[in-house]
Amino acid sequence: MxxxxxxxxxxxxxxxxxxxxxxxxxxxxxxxxxxxxxxxxxxxxxxxxxxxxxxxxxxxxxxxxxxxxxxxxxxxxxxxxxxxxxxxxxxxxxEDAIGLKIGSYLLAKYGGVLGNLCLSSENLGEVFARFQRYYQLMFEGFRMQVYINDTHILISWDLIKKMSDVFAGRRIGRVFVDLCVASLFTIVSGLFNHQYSIYSQVSLMGQEPIDPLFYQQFFRCPVSFNADFPAVTIPLTMVSLLINVGSEKLKLLVTMRLEAEMNMHPVLMIDRFLHELQKILLYALHDNRPNINYVAEKLALSRANLQRKLQERSLSFSELLDKTRLKLAKMYLEHNNLPMTEIAWLLAFSDQTAFSRSFKRWTGLTPIEYRKLLVK
Known part of the structure; x- marks a missing residue:
């Protein structure tokens, strides 16, 4: 982290x-x-x-x-x-088209948990559904709009629309927009080892560049310029294009991890410090190091300063750790194909017994009893 x-x-x-x-x-x-x-x-x-x-x-x-x-x-x-x-x-x-060239080097693994989810998706339609929901975890403050008609999918970016006046007439605006559009193209086409032309049309802001042919060769489709906002069009027939199917369990775990991050996202949380702290707690649990010294180090704080910040919010580290574990535990228990031993491991407990004891302290029920209630 x-x-x-x-x-x-x-x-x-x-x-x-x-x-x-x-x-x-x-x-x-x-x-x-x-x-x-x-x-x-x-x-x-x-x-x-x-x-x-x-x-x-x-x-x-x-x-x-x-x-x-x-x-x-x-x-x-x-x-x-x-x-x-x-x-x-x-x-x-x-160099001309520097944004495209940088965008072409974005690998899914650099996108963190969202990149892993793309790699574990079954088809292109699932990739775009995940991107639409979780895109702001990669580009926080952005939203990616996806519109579907009978023949095509249209994708645009809301923030770039809002920034069009700011970037107007500035070369850096072209570089930034090129980077955003090329990055999505690179991640998606990379899922198919770049064998397919994913886009059928690309529209970009700004004047036509010196070498428009380079843009067409890069995206492997017609490219227009002077658009009000950047957008890409994808044939609807592409959504069923199969990706090498990843592990179902990996897909499940990554999806739940994304949901946990979404629930702790600053759009929903005003306190930036608590958002950062809870985000790091997720990584700490994943790394099996859910202790205050580790978390303080990742926040670039001393243990005493971290405790002081929590006290200012009438919280303690153990209380926040318990709340995070409980939230994740309930999410994991909804999936019957996750055994108790794996849930205990995902929550960084030493064994299933320790997990069961803590869960009963939090809820008054054992994890098995709680899961049975969900089935009813």
């Missing part, structure tokens, strides 16, 4: 040093102000993704690598910082 970017070294100081040493400028003040006001985050392994691009393309880009290194311990990157990084890369590399 990585830390939130806000706990790392001051990014503004890093950008100032890069500007002084290499002469590259940051985004303009108006765009900076607009992006600063957006509660939008990228919840992917940005460091591995962009480093993969630079290394595979054998691009030196020392200034960009300096900034990128400060994303190494973060899986929660504000959109402002993503745009700053893209702006720096665009200046340093100076």
């Amino acid at each position: 990585k830390k939130n970017l806000q706990h790392s070294e001051n990014i503004e100081d890093i950008l100032a040093r890069i500007q002084l040493k290499y002469g590259f400028c940051t985004i303009d003040e108006e765009l900076y102000r607009e992006l600063s006001e957006l509660s939008v985050y990228l919840n992917v392994d940005l460091y591995s993704w962009f480093l993969n691009f630079l290394d595979q393309e054998k691009i030196n880009a020392p200034a960009s690598r300096i900034l990128l290194s400060h994303f190494q311990h973060s899986d929660h990157t504000p959109i402002l910082m993503l745009v700053q990084l893209l702006h720096l890369l665009d200046q340093e590399i100076q």
Whole structure:
């Protein structure tokens, strides 16, 4: 589990040093102000993704690598910082369609639990259903709209619509939009080893680029420009396209993990600290390390500071851990194909007996009794 970017070294100081040493400028003040006001985050392994691009393309880009290194311990990157990084890369590399090229290096594994769910889906229709529901766990603050008619699926992004005025006339807007559309294309087509042309039409904001043919070759379909908002069209016949079927149990566990994260999402929780804490608790349980020292370390806090923050909210660590375990336990118990021993393991208990004892303390029922009530 990585830390939130806000706990790392001051990014503004890093950008100032890069500007002084290499002469590259940051985004303009108006765009900076607009992006600063957006509660939008990228919840992917940005460091591995962009480093993969630079290394595979054998691009030196020392200034960009300096900034990128400060994303190494973060899986929660504000959109402002993503745009700053893209702006720096665009200046340093100076290649057309740089957003497409970076997007082509996004692997499902960099998308965390959502990426794993895509890998375990049965067909393309299931992938898009999962993406529509859980997309904001990868791109927090974004929503992906999916519209279906008799022949096609149309996908668009609501935030980019809202940002169209902000990005108007700015090259970085094209880079950002290209990255978003190319990333989805890369993840989805990668599920089929890039054997199929997934899109039938792509519409992009901004003027036609110098080499529009490159865009058509990349997406393997017609591409239009000067659109009001980016959108992609997929033939409805593609939804039944089979993926190598993953483990049903993996699919179940990943889905439940996503549901747990959705239930703790900041859209539903005003307190950002508690959201981060509960998110880390999920990872701590997964890593079989549900103790206060481990969680404090991941929050970049001392044990005493973590306890103080909890006390300010009239909470204790053990109370929050119990609530998280109980919520997950009830979710797991709804699925009869998950044995008690595995549920105990998923909740980081030493054995089934310890799990049963705790569950009875929480609810007055044993897990077996609770599961029987669900069947009635």
